[in-house]
Amino acid sequence: MRYIDEFRESEYANGIIDKIHSISKKNVKLMEVCGTHTVAIFKSGIRELLPKTIKLISGPGCPVCVTPMADIDKAIVIARQKDVIFTTFGDMMRVPGSLGTLQKQKADEGLDIRIVYSPLDALKIARDNKDKKVAFFSAGFETTTPTIAATVFQAYMDSLKNFFILPVNKTVPPAIKALLDTPELGLNGFICPGHVSVLIGSNVYKFIAEKYKRPAVISGFEPVDILLSIYMLIKQIEEKDAKVEIEYKRAVTPEGNKKAMGIMRDVFEPCDADWRGIGVIPESGLKLAKKYKGFDAVEHFGINIPAVEDKTSCNCGDILRGLKEPPECKLFGKACTPENPVGPCMVSTEGSCAAYYRFAGKDN
Amino acid sequence: MDRILLAHGSGGKLSHELIEKYFLPYFRNPFLELLNDQAVFDIHSRVAFTTDSYVVDPVFFPGGNIGDLAINGTVNDLAMGGAKPLYLSAGFILEEGFPIKELEDILSSMKDAADSAGVIVVTGDTKVVNKGKADKIFINTSGIGVIEKPINISAHNLKVGDKIIISGPIGEHGIAVMAKREGLEFEKEIRSDTAPLNSLVSDMLSASCDIHALRDPTRGGLATILKEFAISSNVGIVIYEDKIPVKDEVRGACEILGLDPLFVANEGRLAASASPDAAEAILKAMRRNKYGKDAEIIGEVVSEHKGVVILKTLIGGKRIIDMLMGEQLPRIC
Ligand code: SF4
Numbered sequence: 051m052r053y054i055d056e057f058r059e060s061e062y063a064n065g066i067i068d069k070i071h072s073i074s075k076k077n078v079k080l081m082e083v084c085g086t087h088t089v090a091i092f093k094s095g096i097r098e099l100l101p102k103t104i105k106l107i108s109g110p111g112c113p114v115c116v117t118p119m120a121d122i123d124k125a126i127v128i129a130r131q132k133d134v135i136f137t138t139f140g141d142m143m144r145v146p147g148s149l150g151t152l153q154k155q156k157a158d159e160g161l162d163i164r165i166v167y168s169p170l171d172a173l174k175i176a177r178d179n180k181d182k183k184v185a186f187f188s189a190g191f192e193t194t195t196p197t198i199a200a201t202v203f204q205a206y207m208d209s210l211k212n213f214f215i216l217p218v219n220k221t222v223p224p225a226i227k228a229l230l231d232t233p234e235l236g237l238n239g240f241i242c243p244g245h246v247s248v249l250i251g252s253n254v255y256k257f258i259a260e261k262y263k264r265p266a267v268i269s270g271f272e273p274v275d276i277l278l279s280i281y282m283l284i285k286q287i288e289e290k291d292a293k294v295e296i297e298y299k300r301a302v303t304p305e306g307n308k309k310a311m312g313i314m315r316d317v318f319e320p321c322d323a324d325w326r327g328i329g330v331i332p333e334s335g336l337k338l339a340k341k342y343k344g345f346d347a348v349e350h351f352g353i354n355i356p357a358v359e360d361k362t363s364c365n366c367g368d369i370l371r372g373l374k375e376p377p378e379c380k381l382f383g384k385a386c387t388p389e390n391p392v393g394p395c396m397v398s399t400e401g402s403c404a405a406y407y408r409f410a411g412k413d414n
Numbered sequence: 415m416d417r418i419l420l421a422h423g424s425g426g427k428l429s430h431e432l433i434e435k436y437f438l439p440y441f442r443n444p445f446l447e448l449l450n451d452q453a454v455f456d457i458h459s460r461v462a463f464t465t466d467s468y469v470v471d472p473v474f475f476p477g478g479n480i481g482d483l484a485i486n487g488t489v490n491d492l493a494m495g496g497a498k499p500l501y502l503s504a505g506f507i508l509e510e511g512f513p514i515k516e517l518e519d520i521l522s523s524m525k526d527a528a529d530s531a532g533v534i535v536v537t538g539d540t541k542v543v544n545k546g547k548a549d550k551i552f553i554n555t556s557g558i559g560v561i562e563k564p565i566n567i568s569a570h571n572l573k574v575g576d577k578i579i580i581s582g583p584i585g586e587h588g589i590a591v592m593a594k595r596e597g598l599e600f601e602k603e604i605r606s607d608t609a610p611l612n613s614l615v616s617d618m619l620s621a622s623c624d625i626h627a628l629r630d631p632t633r634g635g636l637a638t639i640l641k642e643f644a645i646s647s648n649v650g651i652v653i654y655e656d657k658i659p660v661k662d663e664v665r666g667a668c669e670i671l672g673l674d675p676l677f678v679a680n681e682g683r684l685a686a687s688a689s690p691d692a693a694e695a696i697l698k699a700m701r702r703n704k705y706g707k708d709a710e711i712i713g714e715v716v717s718e719h720k721g722v723v724i725l726k727t728l729i730g731g732k733r734i735i736d737m738l739m740g741e742q743l744p745r746i747c
Binding site: 096411 | 656722727728729730731732733734736
């Protein structure tokens with residue numbers, strides 16, 4: 051069976067690739083917003099199968115990559131507080147802030163920092179350790195945030211007094227808007243993230259087509275999904291059309307998952323947020339709503355850390371906006387490797403620099 | 415329930431009882447029976463010698479346990495040099511409180527594994543440590559084998575034009591262990607592929623001695639050993655995604671766990687690099703052996719891109735295959 055499926059898949063893919071070649075005339079820049087797409091594109095070698103007219107650019111869609119230094123510093127300072135167990139997703143351990151990384155602090159100072167796979171694990175640790183204060187590094191886009199919201203809600207219902215979060219969650223549509231407001235990027239169309247869109251739906255992207263007159267296609271993560279999405283974008287561009295289409299129909303609806311969004315909006319409310327390398331994007335972050343303020347680790351521990359300037363010559367900011375390709379960074383593959391990352395794009399497995407390094411090679 | 419006590423490792427009465435009552439019945443053979451501090455035997459041949467320690471967590475997993483893993487692993491390390499495995503040693507570090515019933519289950523599967531590989535355990539050792547100082551049970555096995563054929567099998571020996579062969583579907587051991595540890599259940603149970611590969615290697619060598627390199631893709635998976643091959647022999651390797659056998663359930667589990675089957679550990683598979691003229695005959699011989707029935711030629715050795723492994727993807731693109739990077743998944747062997 052497998053072989054038949056795979057044969058079909060490669061036949062089908064080749065058919066789409068041929069079609070893209072035959073209709074693509076204009077030089078265009080398409081951005082895949084999401085890190086999972088970046089990885090899939092590199093893993094399947096899509097870039098080199100496309101005509102020279104199409105340039106794929108990796109966007110800021112990896113929550114780890116866009117977490118600014120100051121937030122990492124806050125995490126470290128919270129982890130240093132007395133009787134604190136600090137919990138985090140694994141990738142965050144190695145992102146450098148100005149005080150170093152969580153991983154290094156754990157080793158050097160013996161801080162109790164634990165990797166969890168879900169915020170619910172952190173909640174469990176809090177329940178099991180009533181004499182400690184458990185803080186969770188709450189990072190993520192709309193895919194992870196509803197689960198975190200549900201966890202905070204649970205803690206609220208249980209009147210748990212020793213559970214806190216450090217919220218650095220961000221939302222995708224405002225980031226796309228900020229990219230569109232930067233004309234020098236010259237983006238002609240967007241491949242929008244499938245799993246985020248399962249939650250938020252496709253309607254929220256309407257502004258891309260209506261206000262900015264650019265096409266957007268919400269794509270699944272298989273190579274053929276991405277190829278088909280590219281085809282749909284090119285077709286729109288060549289036909290001078292601009293609308294939001296869903297390629298990932300098997301999972302995405304125009305409205306999204308209202309229940310999950312409902313709990314997210316109950317627990318969090320929008321705020322301005324600093325995106326690493328990009329700067330502050332209005333209304334692109336999430337903070338705890340008033341009712342849940344008691345769970346805010348920054349307030350509880352009275353942490354006050356101003357924004358810090360990144361003094362390394364990391365080019366993540368330019369890379370996240372598609373102004374540069376990873377090999378154009380002087381540090382790429384030399385001072386900065388996945389084993390020894392200088393910038394966050396090299397830390398996260400979904401970061402552009404890491405994907406480039408792993409799948410296209412450091413000398414490419 | 416009977417449990418291991420510190421006194422079982424004291425060298426006194428309880429130690430003797432443990433050996434006489436539990437270890438000897440499973441491993442009985444003329445060498446071990448003497449209960450000397452060493453086994454004495456003659457060997458008149460080129461000898462291969464290897465050692466490995468096993469600390470897998472969990473100790474029992476679908477398709478096997480730490481016991482058969484410890485026998486098969488060392489048998490395979492010998493076989494990968496083209497050696498015929500003969501004698502093994504087994505050293506046990508037991509945590510105080512470990513259930514004796516579980517120890518017996520482990521010993522029994524060690525016996526079965528040794529029997530099917532045709533090796534005997536000729537010397538051994540047992541230590542018991544305080545609770546918390548080890549995790550249940552650790553096993554070290556060493557092994558000696560003889561090399562009878564005029565062969566030169568080494569990761570440094572790949573030749574341009576060689577075909578790369580894999581003996582069966584990849585990723586089953588790593589996924590079986592991880593699924594058990596994470597408490598994940600899949601529709602179809604994924605079982606470890608742990609198996610002794612010496613009979614397979616012997617069949618391959620009977621078909622042709624033109625095998626240039628052999629290795630079992632354990633930690634780091636197929637990707638890592640191919641990269642080692644490419645670097646050690648200073649050649650390029652191209653493999654084809656559509657040729658690499660991966661069971662659907664493993665592929666599905668990998669997607670859920672965010673893993674790439676190319677990097678997941680195997681304990682009963684081997685990858686070979688063989689000269690192009692011999693490759694078909696070797697493949698045929700492999701497919702006749704139960705441990706190689708799903709063998710496939712998955713790629714070839716090229717003179718370009720030295721030291722680099724390239725995968726041709728399903729849709730016709732290509733990508734680089736590097737070694738496993740970052741955090742090693744905890745203790746899978
Ligand atoms: S290669 Fe490293 S330093 Fe350069 S942009 Fe990427 S992450 Fe930053």
